[in-house]
Amino acid sequence: MDKTAGTPSTSARAEGATTARLDAAIVRLPDAALVHGLRRDDRGWPSPALALEQHARYREALASCGLAVTVLPADPAHPDATFVEDTAVIVGGEVLITRPGAPSRRGEVDAVESALRAAGFETSAIEAPATLDGGDVCEADGRFFVGISARTNEAGANQLASWLARRGIGCTAIDIRARTDILHLKSGLAWLGGRDLLAIDGFPMADFAGYSIVPVDADEAYAANAVCVNDAVLVASGHPRLQARLEGRGYRTLALDMSEFARVDGGLSCLSLRFRRPPC
Ligand code: CIR
Numbered sequence: 001m002d003k004t005a006g007t008p009s010t011s012a013r014a015e016g017a018t019t020a021r022l023d024a025a026i027v028r029l030p031d032a033a034l035v036h037g038l039r040r041d042d043r044g045w046p047s048p049a050l051a052l053e054q055h056a057r058y059r060e061a062l063a064s065c066g067l068a069v070t071v072l073p074a075d076p077a078h079p080d081a082t083f084v085e086d087t088a089v090i091v092g093g094e095v096l097i098t099r100p101g102a103p104s105r106r107g108e109v110d111a112v113e114s115a116l117r118a119a120g121f122e123t124s125a126i127e128a129p130a131t132l133d134g135g136d137v138c139e140a141d142g143r144f145f146v147g148i149s150a151r152t153n154e155a156g157a158n159q160l161a162s163w164l165a166r167r168g169i170g171c172t173a174i175d176i177r178a179r180t181d182i183l184h185l186k187s188g189l190a191w192l193g194g195r196d197l198l199a200i201d202g203f204p205m206a207d208f209a210g211y212s213i214v215p216v217d218a219d220e221a222y223a224a225n226a227v228c229v230n231d232a233v234l235v236a237s238g239h240p241r242l243q244a245r246l247e248g249r250g251y252r253t254l255a256l257d258m259s260e261f262a263r264v265d266g267g268l269s270c271l272s273l274r275f276r277r278p279p280c
Helices: 032-036 048-064 103-118 154-165 218-223 240-249
Strands: 026-027 068-073 088-091 092-098 122-125 138-141 144-148 171-177 190-192 196-197 212-215 225-231 232-236 252-256 274-276
Touching: 026 103, 032 048, 032 252, 048 068, 048 232, 048 252, 068 092, 068 103, 088 103, 092 103, 103 122, 138 190, 154 171, 171 196, 190 225, 212 240, 218 232, 218 240, 232 240, 240 252
Parallel strands: 026 068, 092 122, 144 171, 196 212, 232 252
Antiparallel strands: 026 274, 088 092, 138 144, 190 196, 225 232
């Protein structure tokens, strides 16, 4: 893994910033077992009915951005299975199946791998004892950041970095183990396309040299887990300053109520795997 140095800048959306157009996504319906989902704090139990409703709006938002959405059935055996992003990392036409850090989540990967293979992807997998959660993997304009966290261990970050290196792609590790405010790297960091990153405070900014940072206020930190989908940015509703900041910088935003997923530490990005389908 490489390290970079320098001072990131803060600016409006880069003119002409381009990002490969996404055309598909995989999601998984939340099961009533979501009430048994892993969570770090007690913020009340999620309502399965409301979660289903919010998931439907989420799927509509993805579809409105031009994605064909594959919906996997709910999995009562895995309360956190709706958070599909944690199970795979997709780069071009290839997929690295993860080995989630939480043992209760390891069985989630099989259904997602089958769906990705059906979509035409080649897959390989993280090997024990390494662990990697997709929520710790942030692609950003041809390179990656990986969080070393309570879920992703150093071996997992190293396996990801080696897998990317074999494809000529750089990867920078960011150690978030001392942070108590975020579960995954992408709980506090999102790529907005081009060289723009959305970030909460407290990251080693030298790692983001060459990127423009859109800051997220501490009291709106949950919304840092935004998702750029083609010409729109999906953002959790109830965070008006961040939404206005993004709009002011030229982003079209779609606000979505995430209240029930937030109760079990879930955010917008974790609810889907977004990709460009490989050619047949
Ligand atoms: C968990 O703790 O694993 C789930 N309750 C939430 C996972 C959220 N995933 C993500 O941010 N990528």
